[in-house]
Amino acid sequence: MATDADLLELHEHVAAVSSGRRSAEEGVRLVLDRIERLDRTLRCYHEVFAAEALAAGREIDRRVRSGEKVGPLAGACVAVKDNLATRLGRTTCSSRMLEHWRSPYEATCVERLVAADAIVIGKTNLDEFAMGSSGEHCAWGVIRNPWDPRRVPGGSSAGSAAAVAAGLCHVALGSDTGGSIRQPAAFCGCVGLKPSYGRVSRWGLVAFGSSLDQVGPIARSVRDASLVLEVIAGEDRRDATSARMPVERLGGSLEEPVEGLRVGLPREYLSEANDPAVNAAVRRAAEALEAAGATIVAVDLPLTEVGISTYYVIAPAEASSNLARFDGIRYGHRAAPVAGEDLAELYARSRGEGFGDEVKRRIMIGTYVLSSGYYDAYYRRALQVRRLIAEEFDRAFERCDVLLGPTAPTPAFPIGAQQDPLSMYLCDVYTVNADIAGICGISIPAGTTAVDGAALPLAVQLQAPAFAEGLLLRASRMLEQVMGTVGLAPAR
């Protein structure tokens, strides 16, 4: 009988399964058993594919026994955020609008995982349509933080991060438009990687902000995140914004420290508004990297704060346009018919019933900033500031290789603590600019802090230029080696 201690990190599990030392089917069973015990409280999953996953595990075991070659993720149980289209089960975006939606096709990133012999274990809950930073805006109920179920797991990839932290999968896919991979990873003590814009195909990712959205892994270690990225990255002819850039295969070089690494520490990132434990974690990380041979460079990013204003114009504008497709006609929720009603009224009622409050707010903001008389003052101006933010990063990366800072201004906050939307938006201050500029960023655990009788994970973020994932991951591995991981959340 397998025990919790048998839940290996992904790279260990894959190595053991591929060499026949462990059974993939038993690995699935262990994960299913943990889901059964823990997910009633945490609510990470909307759907779990138990029978299909066990069958996939059995098939991998058979192939290993008969000496057939298996893929680089053989036996890994992957949780997939429910805004990624899968052939199995439903794809709901945690929205009433898509409550019964079954996708007729599969997202490229999921296809590539399955082709690498990963096993899709289930679909994870999110803030509806990936809009939110707490996991509280899910139509199927609030998702909880496994380190302290009174607190939020962060968002919007809430279920994905909580599932990794609680050991309810080996790895998860999330999506990041303004921080939705990195911030929940930070709140749950996981590694969360947002690849550069264009690194991973968006085909099959339900669009929120098309010029910002990226798919990436949430994992227990840098090595696991790196393995998954190598599988899902790369050009896809079905996504014209997927980059024609070679995918770097790190292999053993992940373990090699970056010679002469220059770490930029932006003055603006150590704001006094941050929780003191967060700033202390960033300072500890800087000292640890310095001790490992890196040089710390002071840099300035004065546009850090205006990133929120820029983001909350561009992202809602793109969302209002992308979500126009949900009109209740071809798919999704359609309101019950009312005699004499015209088509526009049917759209408005279907959308009014199908979308939750946060989605409605974003659509309203987006519609407002794009409307006649306001377009230049808001939308065009935000796109100009976007260029200035990207150029500011370019200048900083002339002086350093990676940027170090917090992922979020605080550790996980209590459920219900952020009632006002604007204060929730301000939590994204350290993550939105990487999406705005299209660079890559990663959140890495940095110990824990005791709050209200619970140990809560702390985290730091590293950012690197577009398509410098190799450098980012090697620097992250250096940091992980000196800071250590925080392990799985205590099972309750």
Place this chain on the structure above:
Amino acid sequence: MSGGTDSPSAEPLSRGDVLKVARLARLRLHPEQVDRMRNDLAAVLSHIDRLRGVDCTGVEPMNQPLAASARGGNRLDSDEPGETLDVEAILARAPVREGTFIAVPKVLTDGD
């Protein structure tokens, strides 16, 4: 909506403004949602106004971050039929279907 390009949020957002945006967005709001939405929008728009403090003279808007070199230029598929979704799969997912059609309310009224 009130206000011009120079000072978009100089005047407070009215209930009428909110209803107009909701109409443009094809969103039915419950009457009790309108005031809450007005307050939320006003707070967010006032924060967004900070963009006006940034000097953008001569700055070209940036629509998307992928550099042309990484994009590999404009990509056009060859004009050959490829794999498409099955018509039946699409019809089966429509909220209301009539035979091989997706049913909608009457678009043109008798006066049109």
